[in-house]
Amino acid sequence: MISGTRILAIMIKELLQLSRDRLTYAMILVMPVMQLMLFGYAINTDPRHLPTVVLDEDRTTLSRSVLAALGNTGYFDFTAEAASHAAIDAAIESGAAQLAVVIPHDFSRRVVKGDAPRILVEADASDPTAVGSALGSLGGVAEAALDHDLQGPLARDGGGGPFEIVVHRRYNPENITAFNIVPGLLGIVLSMTLVMMTALAVTREHERGTMESLLATPVRPIEVMIGKLAPYVGIGVIQTVLILGLARLLFGVPFEGGWAALALGTALFITGSLALGFLFSTLARSQLQAMQMSIFYILPSILLSGFMFPFRGMPDWAQVLGTAIPVTHFLRVVRGSLLKGADLAQTWPSLAALGVFVVVVTALAMARYRTTLD
């Protein structure tokens, strides 16, 4: 017979044990709230207000009407005026702008003449989702932007709009999602394995009681740290080579260059992830806690870093949060170098952020990790 009392006994014991572990509380209560906030508010697959640079060589009422119409779609935020085509290239390559609009100098003249001039919209399509909606809105703009200006004798009687918009998808002309996801995956895989594995590796020694014996030997704590972390550097490098190799072979992800940035970024990111795992292990009292801490770190890394959802689609507060996540910067380096060929000169802000991450986390881990057991 199944006994209610016995089941109750187990239930009460289980609840008591759960209530003793604060981190589990956090898992039960904070996790759903966090996910709700992230999924509900932060994530937006239809990002608006994308930073756009403008090169208006025409500077007439008509060209300004076109820009106003683009602005009215809500997708284009004109953040800067470019002086030349080179400036546009630089802005898009560095990621400062995701879109660029170029209006040629004879735009008005040709509209009036009725020979449908072309406006160029350049898009950073390395993240197809991010610019997809913006590009989708262009058709309507071309149709209606100049309706007010072209009245009376200038009004057109059917037969196409007054001008055309030519879209130039840079870095990923065929809109292949894998080009964006696969390099991004490198950051996620490295975080998952390296942070979690190191956090567990050190906590395991404490949990099994082997750390005590280890510290009773002449081994110095710094030697324990280096010895325990070094194998994971190797694992990180193997994973990087594996993912990049498969990205090339299976998905044909372009490798545009930027090798120095890629190598430096990967080195910094691996080091930082290991240090973070080590920091977790000095805070966690059990392997379960180390695991939970790693999940707390990895979840926002997936959701807020721009890995899954366009970074610029998130509200400002979420972007600030996302900027504090190392994966965000690593993704910018990896995508920048592989897809755009961006090198040290273009990716240095992200590399610097990763450097800060490494220094801060290592310092914290060293401070927490003590020689003796006291």
Place this chain on the structure above:
Amino acid sequence: MPVAIDVKGLNKSFGDKHVVRDVSITVEAGRVTGFLGPNGSGKTTTMRMLCGLLTPDSGEGTCLGLDILKETGEIKRRTGYMTQRFSLYDDLTIEENLLFVARVYGMDDRRRRVAEALAGLGLEARRKQPAGALSGGWKQRLALAAAVMHEPRLLLLDEPTAGVDPKARREFWDQIHELTAKGMTVMVSTHYMDEAERCHDIAYIAYGALIARGTVAELIDRSALVTFKGEGPGADRLAPALLREPGVEMAAPFGAALHVSGPDRALLERAISRHRGDGLRWTEGRPTIEDVFIHLMRGAEDNFR
């Protein structure tokens, strides 16, 4: 005799818990010192301070002639420490564990030393088995072999025989005495009275303070305890009644007999005289070391609580 351990006024607190209070202890080289005391009395903490795992809050002294505050690295190199829990790697094989220890201590000629250790253990045939698969007694023997492989001059054993069967314990203690015969100093904490009697001398610690020091015989003599042994039908069931009498510090059945002891002979005699009529035969006996420890524990409670 040269001195292996000589420390004065060791103190250690964890938070607001004063775990070790003013412990001063001297241990002669080549002796087995039993470290006894109730659970949580500070035995492990004291040992950890001696081998450089913990830094004392205050106090000073030397271990193997090395400063326990400044030369912990050197102390660790010359000390073997065996923890309460089996602390080799369950998922490494016996041989891999020993090789690891050999490397950590930077030993030369590692293969030979490991082979010797395996031969000494009689585990050559099982050297490829994971250490976690060994039984309790074997694990403890392996842990001991690992702790002495670097030929330490001081061996600290923290309750090494907890949960080990009597035969394995006997063999373990034979090994300890073999090691001290070669000049090693051993400090071992235990809760077993028979093991206390196998030690050259005893240090008794309660509530973090060292309250007795000496050989087993000295401790018994110094305690001035009086012990009576009662035999007869139902003697073993009288313990609860006798414990309520003034002057009775301990009344415990040993098989069918009852041991009653206390510090005051007159009070004790009065207490047992009330139970003389029931066909019991009372004889005076020598207190056991267990009687002495319970007596010490009582005294410590009065002083520190």
